[in-house]
Amino acid sequence: MTIKITRKQKAEQKTRHSILESGVSIIQTHGLENFTMHKVANQTGIAKGTLYLYFKNKNELLLSVAGHCFEPLSRNIRKVFASDINPLDKLEKYIHLSFTHIEQNKAVYYELQLTFITLIEKDINDKTSTYWEMINIFARTFEDGISKKLLRPMDANRTAIFFIDSIDGAMTRRIVSTVGNSAEDDAHELLNIYLHGLAL
DSSP states (O other): OOOOOOHHHHHHHHHHHHHHHHHHHHHHHHOGGGOOHHHHHHHHTSOHHHHHHHOSSHHHHHHHHHHHHHHHHHHHHHHHHHSSSOHHHHHHHHHHHHHHHHHHTHHHHHHTHHHHHHHHHHHHTOTTSHHHHHHHHHHHHHHHHHHTTSSOOOOHHHHHHHHHHHHHHHHHHHHHSOOOSOHHHHHHHHHHHHHHOSOO
């Protein structure tokens, strides 16, 4: 069933998107210490009072900006996992997309580190969040790999949590330090460790 969006709702979505894009731009250009509701409103071209109609305070806006940064990655991941490629290629593409996305947005993610901790805590405790949506997508992918005899039998949900959490840790390392290897090389090596382990 298609839900019709009114002209007013479209305008509100457009304004909200512009606010979030302005927030990202300010953090990238001036750093988090210069991120204020006033500056976001000015850059968006709206009154400060209008901004408060969308976000009740700076903290709520920051959390939304952090979530907004991940939207392109989440969209691309959904496309990969909806495709017909085999489960192992899906896992490698996920790692590669994640690492590449971090490299391309490293400055803003570095500034938003503490905000992400709050966002992650919120997502983990909300079973309807994108985090749990991704856990379910990965669990189905592991189950597909098991049924095709590409992966050994396992607890797919538990493995999905371990897999995603470990990739998140590797992404954090890329944010806070210089990584010499390319996203593609690291994705390939990490998947190799998952598939073949460390022992001879």
